[in-house]
Amino acid sequence: MNIREIAKKADVSIATVSRVLNNSENVSFVTREKVLETLKRYEFKMDPWAKRLASKRTVTKVFIMISKRIMKQLNSKTGEFYSKVMEGIKNSAKANRTMIETVEMESNLDEDKLKNVNGVLLIGGDTTAEHVRFFKKIGMPLVLVDQYIPTVKVDCVVSNGYDGASYAVKYLLSQHIRKIVHIHGFLNHFGFKDRYSGYVAVMEQIGLLPKSYEYNDDIMEDMKPLVDKMLSVYGVPGAIFASNDSIAMKVIETLEDFHIKIPEDVSVIGFDGTEVGKNFIPSLTTLKVPMREMGSLALKRLLDIVYDQDVYPVRISLFTEFMKRGSSI
Amino acid sequence: MNIREIAKKADVSIATVSRVLNNSENVSFVTREKVLETLKRYEFKMDPWAKRLASKRTVTKVFIMISKRIMKQLNSKTGEFYSKVMEGIKNSAKANRTMIETVEMESNLDEDKLKNVNGVLLIGGDTTAEHVRFFKKIGMPLVLVDQYIPTVKVDCVVSNGYDGASYAVKYLLSQHIRKIVHIHGFLNHFGFKDRYSGYVAVMEQIGLLPKSYEYNDDIMEDMKPLVDKMLSVYGVPGAIFASNDSIAMKVIETLEDFHIKIPEDVSVIGFDGTEVGKNFIPSLTTLKVPMREMGSLALKRLLDIVYDQDVYPVRISLFTEFMKRGSSI
DNA sequence: TGATATGATGTAACCGGTTACAGATAAAGG
DNA sequence: CCTTTATCTGTAACCGGTTACATCATATCA
Numbered sequence: 131m132n133i134r135e136i137a138k139k140a141d142v143s144i145a146t147v148s149r150v151l152n153n154s155e156n157v158s159f160v161t162r163e164k165v166l167e168t169l170k171r172y173e174f175k176m177d178p179w180a181k182r183l184a185s186k187r188t189v190t191k192v193f194i195m196i197s198k199r200i201m202k203q204l205n206s207k208t209g210e211f212y213s214k215v216m217e218g219i220k221n222s223a224k225a226n227r228t229m230i231e232t233v234e235m236e237s238n239l240d241e242d243k244l245k246n247v248n249g250v251l252l253i254g255g256d257t258t259a260e261h262v263r264f265f266k267k268i269g270m271p272l273v274l275v276d277q278y279i280p281t282v283k284v285d286c287v288v289s290n291g292y293d294g295a296s297y298a299v300k301y302l303l304s305q306h307i308r309k310i311v312h313i314h315g316f317l318n319h320f321g322f323k324d325r326y327s328g329y330v331a332v333m334e335q336i337g338l339l340p341k342s343y344e345y346n347d348d349i350m351e352d353m354k355p356l357v358d359k360m361l362s363v364y365g366v367p368g369a370i371f372a373s374n375d376s377i378a379m380k381v382i383e384t385l386e387d388f389h390i391k392i393p394e395d396v397s398v399i400g401f402d403g404t405e406v407g408k409n410f411i412p413s414l415t416t417l418k419v420p421m422r423e424m425g426s427l428a429l430k431r432l433l434d435i436v437y438d439q440d441v442y443p444v445r446i447s448l449f450t451e452f453m454k455r456g457s458s459i
Numbered sequence: 460m461n462i463r464e465i466a467k468k469a470d471v472s473i474a475t476v477s478r479v480l481n482n483s484e485n486v487s488f489v490t491r492e493k494v495l496e497t498l499k500r501y502e503f504k505m506d507p508w509a510k511r512l513a514s515k516r517t518v519t520k521v522f523i524m525i526s527k528r529i530m531k532q533l534n535s536k537t538g539e540f541y542s543k544v545m546e547g548i549k550n551s552a553k554a555n556r557t558m559i560e561t562v563e564m565e566s567n568l569d570e571d572k573l574k575n576v577n578g579v580l581l582i583g584g585d586t587t588a589e590h591v592r593f594f595k596k597i598g599m600p601l602v603l604v605d606q607y608i609p610t611v612k613v614d615c616v617v618s619n620g621y622d623g624a625s626y627a628v629k630y631l632l633s634q635h636i637r638k639i640v641h642i643h644g645f646l647n648h649f650g651f652k653d654r655y656s657g658y659v660a661v662m663e664q665i666g667l668l669p670k671s672y673e674y675n676d677d678i679m680e681d682m683k684p685l686v687d688k689m690l691s692v693y694g695v696p697g698a699i700f701a702s703n704d705s706i707a708m709k710v711i712e713t714l715e716d717f718h719i720k721i722p723e724d725v726s727v728i729g730f731d732g733t734e735v736g737k738n739f740i741p742s743l744t745t746l747k748v749p750m751r752e753m754g755s756l757a758l759k760r761l762l763d764i765v766y767d768q769d770v771y772p773v774r775i776s777l778f779t780e781f782m783k784r785g786s787s788i
Numbered sequence: 789t790g791a792t793a794t795g796a797t798g799t800a801a802c803c804g805g806t807t808a809c810a811g812a813t814a815a816a817g818g
Numbered sequence: 819c820c821t822t823t824a825t826c827t828g829t830a831a832c833c834g835g836t837t838a839c840a841t842c843a844t845a846t847c848a
Binding site for chain 2: 445448
């Protein structure tokens with residue numbers, strides 16, 4: 131049952147049916163009721179591909195919301211991850227006649243600003259359940275990028291940190307390293323939590339005691355106190371698994387200050403697979419996350435939600451790839 | 460740059476360009492080369508929606524592969540899960556002009572049978588890396604349903620067992636139950652493994668010793684020995700978390716044979732949210748998996764892979780929903 | 789050499805929607 | 819009562835592909 135058949139049944143033109151379907155203004159009350167009734171009676175189901183194809187004639191507008199904290203990093207070395215994600219979003223937007231506008235997550239949005247916005251992408255680990263609820267309440271299509279909130283049913287695109295971390299730890303174990311420390315960021319960021327869980331799961335499965343330290347990358351503080359504490363309490367570990375490349379590089383720099391050699395004394399593994407990590411000396415062993423794909427997939431998914439009806443919310447996880455390089459044996 | 464512009468540049472008709480794009484037979488060598496060169500030069504990118512819309516004029520053929528083991532269950536009480544998944548697949552197929560054919564996973568497929576097959580859905584936890592490699596080698600579009608294999612990059616649709624299980628355990632803890640046993644199926648089935656991991660993670664986080672038993676539902680054996688062993692070694696637990704509804708119901712029946720009352724003596728929680736579980740006495744507390752959605756999403760994803768170019772393989776996880784019912788306090 | 793089969797290519801209809809534009813009708817204003 | 823304006827509705831072009839069918843050149847064969 132397509133729009134033309136509905137039009138015939140309701141004795142109106144296809145344009146009118148389309149107008150009703152899109153809540154267009156200029157339809158009289160009686161006509162609208164008549165069409166709605168017909169749509170329901172014949173269980174009309176919109177063809178998503180036809181809609182998407184036809185919709186190319188209009189521009190779609192999407193808000194990209196990023197926390198101040200991440201926005202600040204965006205052009206620095208530590209900001210490579212989200213820069214690449216943004217690249218992916220922009221590519222996908224260009225290919226889909228979509229206008230994107232970057233907005234600070236902290237700014238409060240009145241209805242006016244959101245009037246002609248078709249959907250929203252919430253970027254990064256600072257996204258909270260509150261943010262999600264705000265947009266869900268007003269029925270705004272929504273996708274979280276690099277964040278997952280178990281308690282809220284909402285679409286998101288993340289990397290598979292659990293398996294990535296598990297792989298890293300198993301690799302180290304296969305190299306006969308058993309004293310493995312995990313240094314991670316805030317665990318309310320799902321990315322960090324997920325990697326942490328993968329690390330802990332493998333360690334405990336093998337019967338080893340997980341040993342982890344949280345590093346607050348917000349304050350950009352010196353890492354010396356943390357490493358100092360680790361060394362004095364725990365001794366020199368065989369390996370350090372850091373929850374991202376930035377942290378891994380900081381760890382390496384700090385360890386070298388302590389005259390500890392990488393990878394001879396300690397193997398260090400990062401996460402993300404950034405360019406800076408690759409060009410770092412020593413070149414960083416890491417788990418590569420397809421950052422551009424994360425961005426483009428997220429935008430694609432958002433457009434699916436905007437244009438297709440009854441999409442069921444899902445979590446989309448991207449595979450990571452282990453990159454053995456110079457910072458580990 | 461669309462197909463018409465390419466046609467103009469290459470000085471051929473749009474039909475010819477389409478033929479080249481679809482590796483149709485009837486194109487002369489020189490024309491094909493000319494068109495291919497033009498496509499490359501202008502970086503032609505197919506519009507997936509136009510393709511999908513136009514493709515409605517053809518039927519797509521998809522193989523649904525199920526292991527003998529699951530096939531046998533399909534019409535029994537224990538087979539509700541995959542029956543519902545199949546329903547979802549069929550619905551989606553009907554809406555997408557797709558012909559599906561159910562095939563035993565164990566049957567060996569010669570090239571002939573796969574000649575006009577556009578894609579394959581591999582159903583259930585019996586799918587192995589071998590199966591995947593076979594289809595990947597011949598470039599066959601592929602989606603796993605209710606199975607995930609960390610070592611192979613391939614699309615799959617699964618339920619989020621980790622969070623579901625975590626939720627169940629946390630719920631029990633909130634009811635002041637601390638002696639929680641997990642009874643699960645084969646852990647090479649990702650669904651069971653994932654739920655197991657969620658259970659273990661929460662237990663260990665709280666500092667409790669995880670206690671789990673594997674139940675082989677293949678042999679359809681009596682559960683008495685297993686329960687007997689559990690009771691003698693471990694005593695009567697406060698709760699049992701089973702890795703699916705079928706196991707949960709068997710556990711309840713067996714416990715009742717031991718004159719243990721549900722939920723007064725022991726709370727039992729299942730997983731899946733089947734109808735039989737709902738109608739069971741006592742009605743089963745469980746985590747509901749959107750089974751039909753799992754099926755329809757998998758087929759949708761498969762068609763995406765068949766028709767859109769460069770889709771990046773992902774794991775799609777579905778949310779579960781906790782259903783508090785009579786088998787638990 | 790003329791009839792017929794074969795292969796390559798083009799034309800136009802079609803997939804199912806959206807929307808610019810035109811036309812009709814009714815209300816408001818002079 | 820005629821003109822202007824606002825509101826509603828319909829027609830047809832368009833989004834970017836696929837494919838049935840027609841056409842035409844060439845090869846095959848009696």
